[in-house]
Amino acid sequence: MLKALLTHPRLKMISSPLGLGKNLIQYRFLQPLIQRPLLPRAICLYVTYRCNMRCRMCGIWKQQGKSLSNELTLPELDRILSDRLFTKLETININGGEPNLREDLIEIVDLLISKLRRIKRITLNSNGVPPHRTIENAARISDRCRRQGILFSISVSLHDIGPRYDTISGIKGTYEKVIQALKGMQKIRQHNPFYLSVNCVISNLNLHHLEEMIEWDQKNQIPVNFTLGEIRDRFHNIEMAEGIEINEKDRPYLVEFLRKLANKRKVYFQHALRYVELADMMEFSKRRKLACHYAMGGVILGSEGLLYYCKSSRSIGNCRERSAYDCYFDPNNLEYRQSLIEGKCGACPPNTFNQMEVGRDLFRLFRFLLKGNG
Numbered sequence: 001m002l003k004a005l006l007t008h009p010r011l012k013m014i015s016s017p018l019g020l021g022k023n024l025i026q027y028r029f030l031q032p033l034i035q036r037p038l039l040p041r042a043i044c045l046y047v048t049y050r051c052n053m054r055c056r057m058c059g060i061w062k063q064q065g066k067s068l069s070n071e072l073t074l075p076e077l078d079r080i081l082s083d084r085l086f087t088k089l090e091t092i093n094i095n096g097g098e099p100n101l102r103e104d105l106i107e108i109v110d111l112l113i114s115k116l117r118r119i120k121r122i123t124l125n126s127n128g129v130p131p132h133r134t135i136e137n138a139a140r141i142s143d144r145c146r147r148q149g150i151l152f153s154i155s156v157s158l159h160d161i162g163p164r165y166d167t168i169s170g171i172k173g174t175y176e177k178v179i180q181a182l183k184g185m186q187k188i189r190q191h192n193p194f195y196l197s198v199n200c201v202i203s204n205l206n207l208h209h210l211e212e213m214i215e216w217d218q219k220n221q222i223p224v225n226f227t228l229g230e231i232r233d234r235f236h237n238i239e240m241a242e243g244i245e246i247n248e249k250d251r252p253y254l255v256e257f258l259r260k261l262a263n264k265r266k267v268y269f270q271h272a273l274r275y276v277e278l279a280d281m282m283e284f285s286k287r288r289k290l291a292c293h294y295a296m297g298g299v300i301l302g303s304e305g306l307l308y309y310c311k312s313s314r315s316i317g318n319c320r321e322r323s324a325y326d327c328y329f330d331p332n333n334l335e336y337r338q339s340l341i342e343g344k345c346g347a348c349p350p351n352t353f354n355q356m357e358v359g360r361d362l363f364r365l366f367r368f369l370l371k372g373n374g
Contacts, residue, residue, distance in 0.1 A: 022359070036329070037337070039088045042298040042356060044311075047071075047108055048097040049303050053127050054170030055159075057203050057229050057244045059236030060097060070304045074107055076320065080305065081115050085325040090120045091355065097303070100126055100133045109141050113148055121151040121355070125199070128156045128181035129174060135184035142192035153195035155225065156182060160206045161216055168205050182222060198222055202254065203229040203244045210257055225271060226261065227351040228278065232311060234302075246282075255283045265369055273361075273368045274353045287346035290353065291360035295341055298356070299328065309337050312344045 026038075048071055051061040072080070092112055099105055113119060122145060128134050138154055145152035158178055159168050165175040185196055200206070200213050210226070217224040229244040231237055237244065246254055258279040265272045273290070280286045294300075294310035301307055305320040307327050316336070317327030327333065350357075358365060 026359075037334070038297045039085065040297050040299040040328075041088055042091040042093070042293050042354070043086065043089055044093045044095055044298070044300045045112075046095050046097065046301065046303045047099050047102050047105065050101045051097045051127070052101065052129055052171070053098070053174070056168055056170060056205055057159075057201060057237060057240055059240060060234075062236045071102075072303060072305055072320075074104055074111065076305070077108065078111055078115065080301070080319045080324060081111070083319070083324040085299070085323075085328050086116065088118060089116050090118050091123070092116070092119060092121070093123045093125065095125045098127050098129070099124060100130070100137055105137055106140050109144060113144060113150065119150060121153070123153045123155065125155050126157070126181075127169075127174075128158075128178040129171075131177050131181035131184060134181040135188065138185045138194075139188045139192065142188060142194045145194070146192050151195070153197070154185065155197050155199045156185075157201070158198045158213075158224075159200050159203070160209050161212050164206070164209065182220070186222075196222055198224045200224050200226050201229045202226055202246070204246060204250070205243050207246065207250055207254060226258075226275070228349045230311070230349070230351075234311075251282055255279045258282070269369070270353045270358055270365055273365055274350050276368070277350055281347075281349065288348060288350060290350045291357040292345060292348065292350070293352065293354055293356040295345060296356055296360060309333075309340060312348060313337075313340060 048068075049060050049063050050068055050071075051058075054061060094105075094108070102108065109122070112122070122141070124138075124141065126134055134156075142152050144150075156178060158175075159165060162175055165178070166172050169175075182196070182198075188194075189196060198213075198217070200210070202210065206213075213224050213226075228246075231241050231244055258275045261268055262272045262275040262279065268275065277288065277290050281288060292298075292310070298310065299307065300310065300313070301319065301324075302315075305318050306315040307317050307319055307324055308315055309328075314336075316330065316333040317324075319327065
């Protein structure tokens with residue numbers, strides 16, 4: 001049974017058994033003995049805050065003009081990533097806005113691969129529009145990663161089916177364009193294998209259509225990852241809270257849906273445990289127990305050069321003006337980081353369960369998959 005778990009396709013996309021064991025030892029046993037945080041092994045790199053959607057749960061596009069004029073250039077990104085804070089990075093999540101709006105996205109990927117010698121995996125978050133550029137970039141990036149032995153994955157936003165998704169995205173014809181992009185990338189995978197999935201953000205806008213997303217998953221053979229909508233200052237969506245936050249009367253429905261997902265352990269694998277955690281947090285107001293890669297060894301670099309400890313963090317400095325290492329390990333910032341871990345972390349919904357997090361909670365994951373007890 002253990003061998004079957006270690007060779008499960010979803011887990012193999014995360015890490016090798018050796019890598020999981022390394023993470024287990026490092027983050028379960030060694031890190032608690034160290035006073036200072038470790039150098040980050042994962043980074044979320046926002047290459048742009050520009051977006052061609054007008055989604056009803058995200059207002060990041062509102063800083064469109066400012067974003068374009070203030071984006072890190074390729075030489076600036078090269079200089080910033082030369083900082084010693086980034087010497088142990090293994091995982092890079094390229095995010096936005098819509099990353100494919102960067103004309104130099106391929107050059108950015110080339111820079112990351114050549115500069116960060118420890119890199120093992122690159123993930124790209126996209127809305128899939130425009131489809132032709134999404135498909136072309138997926139082909140070029142997947143080819144580069146394949147030749148370098150780097151795991152590559154793409155997650156495409158899709159929060160509902162048909163015209164309802166057009167309503168959520170705020171742009172007519174979005175759904176058909178996203179489907180075109182997904183079909184194009186499925187063809188690419190025949191030559192350059194990579195992991196392709198869909199990210200569905202749960203909100204009041206789509207709550208009662210989630211079952212259709214499961215049916216869509218089964219029909220199209222593209223895994224759907226469900227995450228909870230979040231309100232963040234940096235996402236400029238505070239005034240959108242009514243459409244994002246689940247109404248009190250609908251919470252039991254969502255809890256039941258999450259528990260249904262959790263019961264499909266062989267389908268959702270490590271995410272089934274994450275769905276149990278989300279259900280418990282919503283139904284019983286439990287504090288989060290699953291690991292967070294930001295607390296373990298992650299960081300966020302914004303497209304304008306600002307550094308963050310995590311998605312809930314305020315900016316801890318501008319890498320255009322100060323060393324990223326000095327920002328990260330500034331005593332005042334470390335004190336702030338500890339206050340985040342002791343305060344907000346327990347209420348922050350787990351929307352990922354990646355290789356670092358799986359390694360930290362490997363025993364719990366195996367116990368859950370074998371016995372069904374989260």
